[in-house]
Amino acid sequence: MNSRILKNNHLKVRSIFLAIALGLLFFNFSFAQSESTVEQAEEAEAFNPGDMIMHHILDSHVWEFWEGATLHLPIIVYSKERGLEIFSSANLYDEHHNPVEYKGYTLEHEHIVRTDGVHVYDFSITKNVAALFLNSLVMLLVFIAVARGFKKNAGKAPKGIQSFFEPIIIYIRDEVIKPNIGHGYEKYVPYLLSLFFFIWFGNLFGLMPGAANLTGNIAVTATLAFFTFVITNVSGNANYWKHIFWTPGVPLPIRFIILPVELIGVITKPISLMIRLFVAISAGHIVILSLIAMAFIFQSYAVGIGSSIILVFINLIEILVATIQAYVFTIFTSVYIGLATEEAH
């Protein structure tokens, strides 16, 4: 009874806040427009929100935590005739953070190119690769600690970090993996747990200020989707392939229509995974960055306060999205494996 009233009150308070924020936003929008159109035009020249957002979304050879605190990451390039070359990305910038040439390499829109036009393969430890290392390291530390908790509290109630992750692990195992894969699900559990927590941690780290957009990068999602593709098709049994190439119980002419559709389906399943995660996380970052950019576009405290209040809620939604996307990627991978390992019925 009491908690419901409290909840209602919370909702009321929240909607009032939202109304105020939106009100301020629109009020200042018109206000700013009427007063300082000239000023704004000048500012637009100096501050390009599109560039700012893209700069934050995309990968980079430096990790700028905040203005002035920049970590120059190592550059690793490979070309046929010069082999592997490793040097610091600090060599590619001058003191004003403008790209300069070094050993015949230069940066073009954060891409490393040879000035003589020869194609090079870039295996640099970029911001995302560094974030990938960090993410993996944190995961190792956390889950080895959880495993230690299991060993220490064997036969006792879970404690500490173990009691936080245990229900999540059990939930993923019993509600996501088990019902979707069915018989013989056990051997996929370690991979799928790693997958879930990798995406979840990556998503959450990406939301932190100054962090990299790891799971919103298509290279990362493409790799994860490729693994799903490989696991699905490697574990596919005779029944799975029969359904693709010679669908039983269907008239002969229709089988020829189903065959290409099924073959396309084999490819589109992982591609949908790749695009969904990439879009959901990148879009969230773009929304957050756009709201931040608004304060700079309008040069107004009121807009800044209004967008900050909205940002709080958007951030909460993003935390939810971070979890949902990790869950969705894992559940779909489980479903695809389940479809591939299903026995004929």
Place this chain on the structure above:
Amino acid sequence: MELLTPGIGLMFWQAVIFLLLVLLLGKFAWRPILDSLRIREESIEEALRAADEAREEMARLQADNEKLLAKAREEREAMLKDAAKMASQLKEEAKEDAKKITAKMMEDARAGIEAEKEAALKEVKDQVAELSVEIAEKLIRKALGDEKAQKALVEEFLADKNLN
């Protein structure tokens, strides 16, 4: 457009690091975690099963107890019935005995009384006879002083005897 083109370097690192992560987590985290979870679940299941069994055992014991109790009650009833029967039989027998004894005693008493009576009567008869003899002697002595009297007496006596 750059957003949509996966960089080969990041893909390479992602593949290498992620596979390494899966291997390491699988060995050092997931295996011990999943094993302990399985062991714990099994032990819980085992405990629940044992509890169920104990409950069943308990119910069975209770049923057994009830059966035993019922049997005991039955036996007690039978014993009581037997005892009552025995008691009444004993009473009956005792009564019968008492009756017999009484009857015998009465018989004895009657016989005793009869004997006493007979004895008494005999004594009385003897005494009467003695007295009679004495009286007769005296009478005879007195009356039979003379012949006539003797003769008369004999005759009377004889006459009396005949009458008896």
